[in-house]
Amino acid sequence: MAGCTDPPAPGVNWxxxxxxxLDLSNVNLSGARLRDGSYFRSIxxxxxxxxSQSFRAKFxxxxxxxxxxxxxxxxxxxxxKSDxxxxxxTNSDLRNARLTRATLRGANLTxxxxxxxxxxxxxxxGATWTDGQRVCSEGSIGRCN
Numbered sequence: 001m002a003g004c005t006d007p008p009a010p011g012v013n014w015x016x017x018x019x020x021x022l023d024l025s026n027v028n029l030s031g032a033r034l035r036d037g038s039y040f041r042s043i044x045x046x047x048x049x050x051x052s053q054s055f056r057a058k059f060x061x062x063x064x065x066x067x068x069x070x071x072x073x074x075x076x077x078x079x080x081k082s083d084x085x086x087x088x089x090t091n092s093d094l095r096n097a098r099l100t101r102a103t104l105r106g107a108n109l110t111x112x113x114x115x116x117x118x119x120x121x122x123x124x125x126g127a128t129w130t131d132g133q134r135v136c137s138e139g140s141i142g143r144c145n
Contacts (some may be wrong), residue, residue: 030068050088119143
């Protein structure tokens with residue numbers, strides 16, 4: 001059962017919990033169950049969400065600057081208008097995720113699975129693309145140029 005009142009910790013079960021508008025900067029949620037959770041307008045700057053199960057989570061208008069999302073399951077997650085500047089998304093599952101108008105400046109997408117991902121008007125300037133080789137040029141909006 002989800003422990004929505006449990007403190008942030010590695011492996012915590014926050015499935016279907018609502019944490020809208022909270023400051024969760026620098027928390028360690030590695031391996032946590034965040035599936036179907038809501039983090040609307042929350043601050044997760046510097047947070048460790050590596051290996052988290054964040055399927056269909058709502059990170060709308062959320063600040064995830066310099067966060068670690070490596071190996072995270074973000075399939076069908078909604079990250080509309082989120083700030084993922086400098087985020088580590090290596091080997092993450094972003095299939096069918098919504099990154100509409102998100103900021104991914106300087107993010108690392110090496111090995112990320114992006115089939116069906118919506119990058120509409122997303123800022124990918126300076127991001128390392130999924131092949132781990134190409135760095136998106138300044139002004140890369142909606143796709144890596």
